Amino acid sequence: AGGRGVLLKLSGGQTVVCDRLLVAAGRKAKGLEALQLDKAGVKWSASGIEVNKSSLRTSAKHIYAAGDCLGGLQFTHLAGYQAAVAAFNCVQAVGTKAPSPEAVPRCTFTHPEVASVGMSLEEAQAKLGFDNVTVSVRHLNHVDRAVCEGDTDGFIKIISGSGGRILGATVVANVAGEIASELGLAVSAKLTMSTVASCMHAYPTMCFALQQIAADHTYGALENNFALKCLRRCFGPRLLGRDDKGSSSSEDTS
Template identity: 45%
Template sequence: MAAKHSIVDLLVVGGGSAGIVGAKTAAGFGAKVILVEQNRTGGDCLWTGCIPSKTLLSAAEHAATARALTGKPTDFPAVRKRIFAAIETFEEVDSPEAIEAAGVKVIKGTLAFRSPGLAEVDGELIRFRQALIATGAAPVQVGIPGLAASSTVTSETIWDLETLPARLAIVGGGPIACELGQAFARLGSSVTMIVRSRILSKEDDDAASLVSANLKNDGVRILENSGITGAVATERGARIRTTDGGTVEADVVLLAAGRTPRTANLGLERLGVDLDKNSHVITDSKMMTSNPHIWAAGDVTGNPQFTHLAGGHASVAVSNAMLGLKRRISDTVPRVTFTSPEVAAVGLTHSDNGRKHHVVTARHTHVDRAVAEDAVDGFTRLVVNKKGKILGGTIVGPRAGESLAEVTLAVQQGLTTSEVAGTTHPYPTYSDGVANAALIDVQARLARPLLRTSVAVLLWLRRRRMGRHLSGIGTRAQENEA
């Protein structure tokens, strides 16, 4: 007979960023919480995403410099050791022990919902009042005829490679593909990216072009607007056939063409939880699903798949679920692709040809920090409405992600370019790009005929007032002399 737990206030399914934040938040309120994780707590960010990929990018940059100076090949085992050391540093924070120390019961196992308010985990029944779905997403398994699974890796399994692939083919052109492509090229792999449209298709055209140029400078071959017709096995790996009749030889093929939500076999249909056509859990702005007792957060939803959103959305969901609040998530969503140069964007990133808003661009040739570091190819671009309100923007260059924080705040708080330009910025920093772009817009608005006339009138009145003042001083001086 299946074991039963006493009823819990919140059942959390998934031990990644969203699940951990949600569970700890609820426990902090004093709720009774159980978190179920099928594999290991910490999620994609810790094990296969943010931490290993950013460590790899840093290691690759140092390796490229060292190789250029010494001519010696990259010590790939040392790179892997550094990656695993970074993971180990954060592993303790997301461990079951740390989560349980916060007041959450952690169960390892496979969960399926049986009926509203009832779930089963490997034979154990759990009764719950509310549930948070936070099972995340997995890499899409691209079906390429003739391509053997033994020749492929994904963003989850590429970390298992024990030797540096001499020839790496990447299917996809999004942030993951670009970051890993540049990193492996800098480590010494011959990298070819096969991209259905263009790289970073969601980003500003100029931003994508700058990243493309830098990838090519690092030795990456980019085949844009290219499809794949099939593949054949070779002695060393695979030969991929492209739609233009060409071929790409690879020892390893990285499949990086998107991610799919982990909703299969959860039994969500038994709870009346609706999914979209791509199997994402549908939520409203309060992170509630079609079942008012079921909430969702993180990559399993249709929201952008970012760690910073997963935690924030989980906090909103749990606050609403446990306390009966009606908090809503923010629609201001910053994003960063950590290539060199970085691409960071938030809000609107394109003009509507001046109908309601326009674009202001400050090239980094006039950012003194960029000049000092010989990194002037980037730019800061703001989207601004006719009243000077900042609606979004794109930054390309070193530390673009850090500089974007100011633009994100401006969008969130409805700040104008006048307010940003009037704020003292530390010098010399890359944030000068934001200040410069804001100042360009302010100066452009001051140059408009009506404003120019108003300024001219104010200047004339000020001159008259000062003239009278000086005349009065002169008269009193003459009287004193007399």
């Protein structure tokens, strides 16, 4: 494109001009064919080895599998976790469970980093209904640590459901991977926003923003509490020194 950028010619005949081209074609484990898994009674396909999603046991009861050979999400941290689960289940009665895909943190190490864990907003709304999902967002220009470092491009978004249970999150920040790891704990442990709000975080850290987001959500839920609304309506004027008609309840001593 004039010696600068990239000109793409698509199969449909269209052309696209861009500054850079990122090829993210994915990958898959190699060499499964050479293992002769069929002879061992292990079912597999081009997508990977078939396993019980919880125990990671294959169709051969004495063989377990873990990592990229399973297909699906391919992360070092996930493969390591799966390997530990498979090893434990090999030497003891099956009981250790592999993590659900929702609990696996994902991070793209650009600048800023882009990380996510758990359900997306669309997934949560499709599963629970539009009215049963809450989105809480805090932009980094309202996060003191980011302001101090002059790196305010990004945000933290937390998806929560009924009772404030944390379902997922997306983070765009310089240390998004670290923040998403704490949120991954919240998702896997089924923590609520009020629980995170009650957990003291060091200030000023990026994760302090998680406590702030959770606290804002919790206070907002309290404001909509029916009992508190009734108390506020009945006693609010008196606490402000007014009677029910809005006039001052104190006597004029002048």
